[in-house]
Amino acid sequence: MILYVISVGLSVTMGLMGFINLAHGVFAMAGGYVFATSLGRLGLPFPVALVAAFLFTALLSIALERLLYSRLYSAGELAQVLFTIGLIFMSVAVARALYGTLAPPVFLPDYLRGQVHVLGRDFPTYRVFIIVFSFLIILGLWFGVERTRWGAMVRAAVDHRAMAQSVGINTRLLFTLTFALGSGLAGLGGGLGADIIAVQPSYPSEHLVFFLIVVALGGLGSLRGPFIAALLLGIADTACKYWVPELGAFLIYAATIGVLLWRPMGLFGTRV
Amino acid sequence: MNANLTGYTGDPRIRLTEWLPWIVAAAAFFLLPEYLALGVRILIFILFALSLDLILGYAGIITLGHSAFFGLGAYVAGCLSAKAGVSDPFVQLAAAAGAAGLLGVLTGAVILRTRALTLLMLTMAITSILLEIANKWTSMTGGADGLSGVTVAPILGAFKFDLFGRVAFIYCLAALFVAWLLVRRLIYSPFGAMLTGMRENTMRMHAVGAPVYMRLIAVYTISAVMAGVAGALLTQTNQFVGLNVLGFELAGELLVMLILGGVGRIYGAFVGPVVYLVVQDYLAKQFPEYWYFGIGFILVLVVIFAPGGILGLLDKIRLGGRSS
Amino acid sequence: MKISKLATVAALALASFAALALASSAAFAQTIKIGFITSYSGLNGNLGPYMERAVRLYIKMHEKELPPGVKIELITRDDTGPNPDKAKQLAQELVVREKVNLLAGVVFTPNAMAIAPIATEAKVPFVIMNAGTAVITTRSPYIARTSFTLWQSSYPLGQWASKKFKTGYTLVSDFGPGHDAEEGFTKAFTEGGGKMLGNVRVPLQNPDWAAYMQRVKDAKPDTLMVFIPAGKTATAVMKNFTELGLDKAGIKLIGPGDITTDEELPNMGDVALGVTTMFHYSAAADRPANKAFVEAWKKEYGANETPNFLSAGSWDGTAMIVEAIKQQNGKLDPDKTMEIFKNWKFANSPRGPISIDPETRDIVQNEYLREVRKVGGQLANVEIETFATALKDPWKELQKKK
Numbered sequence: 001m002i003l004y005v006i007s008v009g010l011s012v013t014m015g016l017m018g019f020i021n022l023a024h025g026v027f028a029m030a031g032g033y034v035f036a037t038s039l040g041r042l043g044l045p046f047p048v049a050l051v052a053a054f055l056f057t058a059l060l061s062i063a064l065e066r067l068l069y070s071r072l073y074s075a076g077e078l079a080q081v082l083f084t085i086g087l088i089f090m091s092v093a094v095a096r097a098l099y100g101t102l103a104p105p106v107f108l109p110d111y112l113r114g115q116v117h118v119l120g121r122d123f124p125t126y127r128v129f130i131i132v133f134s135f136l137i138i139l140g141l142w143f144g145v146e147r148t149r150w151g152a153m154v155r156a157a158v159d160h161r162a163m164a165q166s167v168g169i170n171t172r173l174l175f176t177l178t179f180a181l182g183s184g185l186a187g188l189g190g191g192l193g194a195d196i197i198a199v200q201p202s203y204p205s206e207h208l209v210f211f212l213i214v215v216a217l218g219g220l221g222s223l224r225g226p227f228i229a230a231l232l233l234g235i236a237d238t239a240c241k242y243w244v245p246e247l248g249a250f251l252i253y254a255a256t257i258g259v260l261l262w263r264p265m266g267l268f269g270t271r272v
Numbered sequence: 273m274n275a276n277l278t279g280y281t282g283d284p285r286i287r288l289t290e291w292l293p294w295i296v297a298a299a300a301f302f303l304l305p306e307y308l309a310l311g312v313r314i315l316i317f318i319l320f321a322l323s324l325d326l327i328l329g330y331a332g333i334i335t336l337g338h339s340a341f342f343g344l345g346a347y348v349a350g351c352l353s354a355k356a357g358v359s360d361p362f363v364q365l366a367a368a369a370g371a372a373g374l375l376g377v378l379t380g381a382v383i384l385r386t387r388a389l390t391l392l393m394l395t396m397a398i399t400s401i402l403l404e405i406a407n408k409w410t411s412m413t414g415g416a417d418g419l420s421g422v423t424v425a426p427i428l429g430a431f432k433f434d435l436f437g438r439v440a441f442i443y444c445l446a447a448l449f450v451a452w453l454l455v456r457r458l459i460y461s462p463f464g465a466m467l468t469g470m471r472e473n474t475m476r477m478h479a480v481g482a483p484v485y486m487r488l489i490a491v492y493t494i495s496a497v498m499a500g501v502a503g504a505l506l507t508q509t510n511q512f513v514g515l516n517v518l519g520f521e522l523a524g525e526l527l528v529m530l531i532l533g534g535v536g537r538i539y540g541a542f543v544g545p546v547v548y549l550v551v552q553d554y555l556a557k558q559f560p561e562y563w564y565f566g567i568g569f570i571l572v573l574v575v576i577f578a579p580g581g582i583l584g585l586l587d588k589i590r591l592g593g594r595s596s
Numbered sequence: 597m598k599i600s601k602l603a604t605v606a607a608l609a610l611a612s613f614a615a616l617a618l619a620s621s622a623a624f625a626q627t628i629k630i631g632f633i634t635s636y637s638g639l640n641g642n643l644g645p646y647m648e649r650a651v652r653l654y655i656k657m658h659e660k661e662l663p664p665g666v667k668i669e670l671i672t673r674d675d676t677g678p679n680p681d682k683a684k685q686l687a688q689e690l691v692v693r694e695k696v697n698l699l700a701g702v703v704f705t706p707n708a709m710a711i712a713p714i715a716t717e718a719k720v721p722f723v724i725m726n727a728g729t730a731v732i733t734t735r736s737p738y739i740a741r742t743s744f745t746l747w748q749s750s751y752p753l754g755q756w757a758s759k760k761f762k763t764g765y766t767l768v769s770d771f772g773p774g775h776d777a778e779e780g781f782t783k784a785f786t787e788g789g790g791k792m793l794g795n796v797r798v799p800l801q802n803p804d805w806a807a808y809m810q811r812v813k814d815a816k817p818d819t820l821m822v823f824i825p826a827g828k829t830a831t832a833v834m835k836n837f838t839e840l841g842l843d844k845a846g847i848k849l850i851g852p853g854d855i856t857t858d859e860e861l862p863n864m865g866d867v868a869l870g871v872t873t874m875f876h877y878s879a880a881a882d883r884p885a886n887k888a889f890v891e892a893w894k895k896e897y898g899a900n901e902t903p904n905f906l907s908a909g910s911w912d913g914t915a916m917i918v919e920a921i922k923q924q925n926g927k928l929d930p931d932k933t934m935e936i937f938k939n940w941k942f943a944n945s946p947r948g949p950i951s952i953d954p955e956t957r958d959i960v961q962n963e964y965l966r967e968v969r970k971v972g973g974q975l976a977n978v979e980i981e982t983f984a985t986a987l988k989d990p991w992k993e994l995q996k997k998k
Contacts, residue, residue, distance in 0.1 A: 020388070020389060020392070068572070068576070071576055072575070072576070078328070078332075078334050079575050079579065081334055081336075081392065082527065082531055082574075082575045083571070083572055083576070085524055085527060085568075085571060086528075086567075086568045086569070086570075086571030086572035086575065087568065087572065088524070088568065089524065089528075089564055089565070089567055089568025089571065090564075090568030090569055090572070091568075092564060092568075093562065093564040093565030093568065094565065096564075096637065097565075205520045205521070205524070206520070208396070209393070209396040209397060209400050212389070212392070212393035212396065213393060213397065215389070215393075216389060216390050216393045216394075250401065250404055253397045253398075253400055253401045253404070256394075256397055257382070257397060257398075260390060260394065261382065306692055306693050307693075309685070309688050309689065309692065310689075313685075407770070407799060414706075415771060416678060416769075416770060416771035416772075416799075416800040417680070417705060417706040417709060417729075417772045418680040418681070418706045418709065418710060420680075420709045420710060420712070420735070434717075435688065435691070435692060435714065435717050435718055436692060510681065510684060511713060512680060512681065512684055512710050513681075514679065514680040514681040514710070516681050516682075517681075
């Protein structure tokens with residue numbers, strides 16, 4: 001489920017902006033570190049730490065976007081892929097230097113620990129919380145994109161940038177803000193998930209394939225898609241590890257390939 | 273990144289400067305005996321980079337999954353030796369090539385129907401699957417412990433791999449030479465021209481009636497075979513295979529090497545690994561973190577300011593000099 | 597004329613004596629190079645310094661014992677974690693380029709296995725100061741190990757556990773040491789009358805603990821034996837153990853001492869209290885040799901620092917190397933060195949009396965039953981019983997019987 005919150009940001013940037021940002025995991029990792037540090041060393045309350053993760057990452061992404069990403073909007077896929085890989089390498093090194101190779105400990109507030117009794121089974125409270133939270137995010141996003149002016153502007157700008165500009169939309173600013181939103185969401189996801197998916201320097205490269213899978217399965221440009229995909233993947237993955245641990249992450253990959261063969265645009269994709 | 277003149281329209285005869293890499297290699301063999309192990313690594317990576325350049329630079333397929341073939345070749349050669357007792361080096365190579373080629377054809381047929389993001393993701397997924405298999409099938413692959421006990425019978429019955437890497441060096445050099453001839457042949461041919469055409473303008477190629485899909489699979493398979501051989505060479509010269517052959521880091525490093533040298537031109541694949549591995553050997557020993565940062569940084573710089581890599585820069589200097 | 601002839605002969609004799617003296621002193625001005633490969637980055641990359649510090653401390657404190665003119669040079673290399681490929685490359689370079697006399701160190705089993713053939717081919721003695729899978733020492737006649745084997749801790753643990761618990765479950769990382777721990781424990785446990793409800797192997801890198809822990813919880817064993825690489829991974833396991841409620845379900849957590857390493861205990865918090873482990877070294881041990889060791893460590897590296905079992909293994913390994921240097925007067929011959937190693941005994945190790953088994957070149961030592969308790973406000977592995985004395989590696993002993 002964490003995958004969703006992180007991946008929706010990626011779906012936003014890739015789908016709405018057409019930029020292949022493999023370094024998305026970097027923002028998730030940054031958010032994770034900020035979250036853990038705020039919670040741990042700075043002793044901030046849980047919600048504040050989450051907000052901090054979101055804000056910090058969003059600001060970071062704005063800086064990077066202005067300085068680096070914007071040069072490559074029209075540079076072609078290979079350049080974007082290479083550039084973002086370079087970013088991954090750099091950020092992995094920075095994370096290692098700043099934090100060492102081990103995940104910072106995350107101390108969840110008591111009201112989120114333990115277990116909750118639902119329908120006769122015990123579920124870890126925190127995971128339930130995450131699912132609910134992710135659901136709220138998707139609602140919020142959907143609302144934002146479909147019903148607000150901002151959403152309409154983004155959709156217009158992506159469909160036809162020149163046209164949107166001629167109508168007076170500041171596409172430059174729009175893209176920057178959207179990128180910030182997408183990356184901020186990644187940071188938020190990284191923080192939320194810090195307890196479950198350890199935040200360590202290898203984060204961006206290890207989980208990259210998962211983010212991409214969620215986005216590709218869900219379909220680019222769709223918001224519902226990554227949600228469903230992450231939900232399915234999360235359930236399938238945990239189930240597999242529980243029932244058949246020998247098969248590990250296999251089924252996920254196999255399922256991905258299967259689904260994509262059947263529907264190359266993802267489950268809900270509007271564009272490839 | 274694709275302004276090079278080594279396509280079909282170029283002169284297919286081997287220019288004098290093209291012998292340079294081989295002269296340098298021979299010199300290294302005689303003058304730097306203590307560094308031959310490094311040299312072997314460089315040669316293997318040149319082969320690997322060459323195979324990647326075929327699909328990335330020439331055919332324009334963006335993939336992060338080339339390690340799949342490299343790793344498969346490495347493990348096939350290793351398992352054949354350590355588990356099945358087959359120690360003839362050429363049989364091992366052939367098996368690795370065959371396995372990698374098979375994987376290339378099968379996966380190529382599937383994924384080359386997709387584009388861009390989906391393609392990229394699928395290449396990564398395939399590599400991840402292989403990594404999972406290698407990780408879990410510990411009885412065959414040794415899992416996280418790696419596969420030791422890989423033996424390679426003396427080559428042609430006489431030359432055994434030694435600690436210094438002399439035999440290994442010549443062996444890999446020979447393999448690279450063959451691959452190089454092959455690649456040249458391919459590029460300087462109608463097939464090669466078609467590759468460039470597909471990269472530059474796929475729509476048009478379709479319109480012209482070129483069997484784009486089949487050609488893509490063909491080049492993908494050839495590239496897979498080369499990568500598989502490179503992987504097998506690594507296993508043979510190391511007498512060991514570990515999980516890292518299928519890892520993201522290796523794939524990333526290869527990409528950096530290729531981009532550094534210059535994509536879409538045969539010798540980029542030569543220059544890149546040499547520069548990268550030599551500098552790494554010198555600098556990365558004590559501070560692996562800073563090294564990692566450095567290559568990321570260089571990658572970013574190269575992409576933004578020098579998309580043609582080192583050779584691209586050299587070209588610019590040459591041409592720039594001429595026009596002034 | 598006679599005098600000048602005498603003078604010439606005398607001068608020549610003097611000159612030749614001087615030359616000989618110079619030559620032999622040149623032979624005495626020896627630098628013994630040790631190629632030290634360990635992990636400073638990557639998985640559990642914080643462990644490398646614990647080994648290096650021990651080596652340097654020993655050398656510093658015992659330098660004067662070395663033959664005159666002999667000094668030791670330590671060349672360190674980072675294998676970046678369980679990376680056998682890299683370890684092999686580093687070992688090869690150390691041997692061929694730096695021409696080291698000895699190889700030493702190594703945290704992870706896969707790395708040690710990869711280096712073994714190099715030790716054999718180049719005839720360079722390789723002192724393993726940590727990697728604990730039983731089979732490693734058989735991989736090269738030039739390997740001697742001063743650390744431990746997983747069977748040495750897991751087998752006695754199984755023996756002890758079979759008397760206390762009826763049913764058990766194991767959870768181990770999927771690599772050499774993990775397999776050893778699982779097999780050693782299971783064999784002893786079942787031999788002692790216990791019943792194993794299940795064994796699960798978890799990927800070495802980044803496993804998702806929750807799913808596995810849940811499985812264990814559902815099986816309801818009396819005890820869970822865990823082995824994961826020492827260090828921060830252990831803390832993650834502890835957290836998950838309690839968070840998923842396994843402790844409340846009455847399952848007792850046990851394992852080899854890797855799961856409660858001395859340097860990581862402070863970070864684990866009170867969840868670690870009561871965890872029982874079987875191991876050869878605890879920084880809290882109160883024998884005099886250990887007290888001196890810990891004190892010297894704190895003096896050199898800081899009052900908040902503590903050595904751990906990697907330090908102990910490296911300390912003793914260095915003691916063994918220094919002994920070999922002393923006995924050969926600084927001129928190391930690989931085969932003679934191995935002979936010295938094979939017959940080495942050390943009564944004053946921080947972990948008690950130890951020696952090397954001449955047949956297997958592996959360590960022979962005591963195993964202590966320990967429990968995590970609060971001592972002076974801090975968590976410590978308190979040794980409550982010497983469970984086994986002068987224990988040879990059980991796996992190899994079993995192999996002999998076959």
